[in-house]
Amino acid sequence: MSLIGRREPLGFWPTKMTSGEDMPVHRAAALGAAFASAVLLTAASKDSPATHGIDLAGIDHTVTPGDDFFAYANGAWIKTTEIPADKATYGPAEVLIEKTREQVRGLIQGAAKGHPPAGSDAQKVGDYYASYLDEAGIDAKGLTPLKDDMARIDAIGDKKALSSYLGSTLRADVDALNSTNFYTDNVFGVWVTQAFDDPSHNVPYILQGGLGMPDRDYYIDPSPKMEGIRAKYRAHIAAMLKLANIADADAKAQSIFDLETKIAKTHASREDSEDVQKANNPWKRSDFATKAPGLDWDAYLGAASLSDQQDFIVWHPTAVVGISALAASEPVAVWKDYLTYRLIEHFANVLPVAFVNERFAFYGTTLNGTPKIRDRWKRAIDSTNANLGEVVGKLYVAKYFPPSAKAKIEAMVKELLAAYHARISNLTWMSPQTKEKALAKLATLRVGVGYPDKWKDYSSLEIVRGDALGNIRRAEMSEYKRSLAKLHEPVDRGEWVMVPQEVNAVNLPLANALNFPAAILQAPYFDPKFDAAINYGAIGATIGHEISHSFDDTGAQFDAEGRLANWWTPEDLAHFQAAGAKLVAQFDAYAPFPDLHIHGKQTLSENIADVAGLSAAHDAYILSLNGKKAPVSQGLTGDQRFFLAYTQSWREKEREEALRQQVTTDGHAPAEYRGDTVRNLDAWYPAFNVKPGQKLYLAPGDRVQVW
Numbered sequence: 066m067s068l069i070g071r072r073e074p075l076g077f078w079p080t081k082m083t084s085g086e087d088m089p090v091h092r093a094a095a096l097g098a099a100f101a102s103a104v105l106l107t108a109a110s111k112d113s114p115a116t117h118g119i120d121l122a123g124i125d126h127t128v129t130p131g132d133d134f135f136a137y138a139n140g141a142w143i144k145t146t147e148i149p150a151d152k153a154t155y156g157p158a159e160v161l162i163e164k165t166r167e168q169v170r171g172l173i174q175g176a177a178k179g180h181p182p183a184g185s186d187a188q189k190v191g192d193y194y195a196s197y198l199d200e201a202g203i204d205a206k207g208l209t210p211l212k213d214d215m216a217r218i219d220a221i222g223d224k225k226a227l228s229s230y231l232g233s234t235l236r237a238d239v240d241a242l243n244s245t246n247f248y249t250d251n252v253f254g255v256w257v258t259q260a261f262d263d264p265s266h267n268v269p270y271i272l273q274g275g276l277g278m279p280d281r282d283y284y285i286d287p288s289p290k291m292e293g294i295r296a297k298y299r300a301h302i303a304a305m306l307k308l309a310n311i312a313d314a315d316a317k318a319q320s321i322f323d324l325e326t327k328i329a330k331t332h333a334s335r336e337d338s339e340d341v342q343k344a345n346n347p348w349k350r351s352d353f354a355t356k357a358p359g360l361d362w363d364a365y366l367g368a369a370s371l372s373d374q375q376d377f378i379v380w381h382p383t384a385v386v387g388i389s390a391l392a393a394s395e396p397v398a399v400w401k402d403y404l405t406y407r408l409i410e411h412f413a414n415v416l417p418v419a420f421v422n423e424r425f426a427f428y429g430t431t432l433n434g435t436p437k438i439r440d441r442w443k444r445a446i447d448s449t450n451a452n453l454g455e456v457v458g459k460l461y462v463a464k465y466f467p468p469s470a471k472a473k474i475e476a477m478v479k480e481l482l483a484a485y486h487a488r489i490s491n492l493t494w495m496s497p498q499t500k501e502k503a504l505a506k507l508a509t510l511r512v513g514v515g516y517p518d519k520w521k522d523y524s525s526l527e528i529v530r531g532d533a534l535g536n537i538r539r540a541e542m543s544e545y546k547r548s549l550a551k552l553h554e555p556v557d558r559g560e561w562v563m564v565p566q567e568v569n570a571v572n573l574p575l576a577n578a579l580n581f582p583a584a585i586l587q588a589p590y591f592d593p594k595f596d597a598a599i600n601y602g603a604i605g606a607t608i609g610h611e612i613s614h615s616f617d618d619t620g621a622q623f624d625a626e627g628r629l630a631n632w633w634t635p636e637d638l639a640h641f642q643a644a645g646a647k648l649v650a651q652f653d654a655y656a657p658f659p660d661l662h663i664h665g666k667q668t669l670s671e672n673i674a675d676v677a678g679l680s681a682a683h684d685a686y687i688l689s690l691n692g693k694k695a696p697v698s699q700g701l702t703g704d705q706r707f708f709l710a711y712t713q714s715w716r717e718k719e720r721e722e723a724l725r726q727q728v729t730t731d732g733h734a735p736a737e738y739r740g741d742t743v744r745n746l747d748a749w750y751p752a753f754n755v756k757p758g759q760k761l762y763l764a765p766g767d768r769v770q771v772w
């Protein structure tokens with residue numbers, strides 16, 4: 066349950082799909098983000114950090130705050146800002162992401178100087194980056210780095226061999242609850258973490274996969290918009306096959322597309338994927354053959370190094386059953402074409418430039434609306450971050466995250482937890498029994514700030530200069546082995562799921578833990594020199610958001626130990642669910658396009674976290690005043706600054722294609738509606754003189770106060 070979705074300035078969708086390689090720093094693309102003025106000031110006058118943070122020039126005074134608070138807070142900025150050609154979304158956060166990328170480049174280049182010893186961290190990051198950057202060397206090799214894999218696919222002669230090949234593609238490339246990454250281009254993905262019913266043991270969760278487009282809706286939604294994307298996708302498949310000199314490309318593209326459509330029809334919807342009750346399907350190893358006939362499961366699990374694993378949880382049973390059946394019913398020849406295409410696409414970013422450009426034309430431009438591909442060095446940094454994340458992270462925090470920043474944020478976390486404790490204790494609708502359980506959960510919450518206590522070990526990962534594709538392949542395998550090893554190790558609640566140089570934050574429901582990466586704990590989100598109202602409205606609301614995930618509609622189904630267990634009295638649960646239903650209706654009513662509205666249920670966890678987090682941050686802000694009246698600053702009252710800081714922190718411009726994709730595939734509502742959630746807080750009304758009849762006005766009884 067992260068702060069923001071997995072979108073990226075890169076414009077390549079989906080983030081982890083290509084060779085795990087697109088993920089990194091920029092899940093944050095959308096963070097919208099605070100304080101244009103702060104960023105610009107910092108850029109313009111490096112020595113004088115901003116002492117205030119509200120971007121007064123970005124406010125649109127022609128808009129009534131109560132009609133459209135997002136436009137009021139950000140309208141002037143929106144009117145004068147253009148999304149750069151290499152980005153799908155843009156806000157001042159992009160500036161921060163770019164800055165982080167530049168910092169990381171400096172660190173990598175610095176580390177690589179002076180011929181570091183083979184196997185050292187410095188050798189790894191230096192050679193990984195240099196190899197990715199070497200476009201001429203990559204072009205010269207053509208498809209040679211894929212030759213062995215293509216020969217393996219070519220040799221598939223029967224269902225057993227097909228099953229074995231499919232098993233060999235299984236990777237630890239999904240994460241259903243933390244980063245809410247439901248996408249893998251392999252037919253299945255595995256996520257190893259604590260078991261729903263037994264948080265003291267790790268178990269493999271099996272998730273659906275196998276699609277080239279972001280979600281099942283892209284294959285089955287009958288709208289003209291989606292039909293248009295499908296036509297372009299078929300053309301893209303054919304173009305990739307032609308680049309690889311594969312005969313009958315057009316006919317094969319059609320059959321590959323048809324197979325993917327059949328796979329898509331077995332998939333659970335994004336909304337169903339979020340339902341942990343539907344996901345809690347413990348299967349024994351022997352169940353696969355009886356419940357999901359088709360694949361040769363001995364061959365599949367053997368090739369996946371899971372032969373000895375007895376207990377699984379099948380997150381997506383309809384897809385496991387359906388895809389297994391397709392392995393038997395669809396011709397092996399079609400599967401082979403499909404797998405060849407998937408292989409090329411998976412590594413396309415480190416194949417010759419014609420593949421890179423064709424891939425970008427579909428994933429960047431068609432799916433996200435981004436006109437121009439990002440510079441190669443930026444893609445190389447992002448790939449290094451994705452595959453050597455904590456090696457880079459160690460360098461990053463040593464240089465850019467002083468202990469004083471860690472201490473200040475830890476103090477702020479304590480304040481937010483105290484505010485939360487008070488809110489829960491004072492809830493009038495909740496019974497003492499449920500309160501006791503909720504407070505126990507708050508007490509066991511494990512909060513990580515900046516970076517993990519223990520770094521991951523990359524010693525067995527070999528990085529070879531001049532082998533960009535091999536480096537990615539080995540990194541993915543290394544991550545897979547690290548995940549499988551967890552099946553035989555004690556649960557580690559201190560494990561991090563984000564890297565320190567990522568501009569994001571996350572709640573881990575099964576570990577009952579939070580990660581606040583170092584990169585988000587800086588201006589424009591946080592600056593010790595900012596006025597308190599602004600820090601509480603921005604990073605305070607973010608901290609509150611992540612704490613709240615422990616109590617959102619998903620988080621509230623896990624107890625203090627991370628067990629999937631109902632700790633609610635029936636009356637309290639009914640009240641909680643009714644509040645959630647009101648929030649679903651509130652978000653269902655938002656429509657960015659006439660033919661597309663926000664999915665209130667799909668985004669409920671995040672929307673609960675926003676409202677509850679903002680409320681707790683406001684409480685903590687008021688407490689910090691110690692009974693004194695907040696000073697007026699920048700001509701604004703304390704509450705005005707608090708709410709403007711919050712909604713300016715969601716400032717963002719987004720291309721239409723990217724926005725449509727987000728609405729369809731993301732658990733996070735678009736930034737505009739997250740910024741408008743201030744309407745659920747009573748304190749916002751007097752701060753901006755919001756009156757009945759104004760568009761965002763909610764009668765007191767209609768304001769959703771979940772916690």
Ligand SMILES: [Zn+2]
Nearest residue numbers: 066067068671
């Ligand atoms: Zn979240």
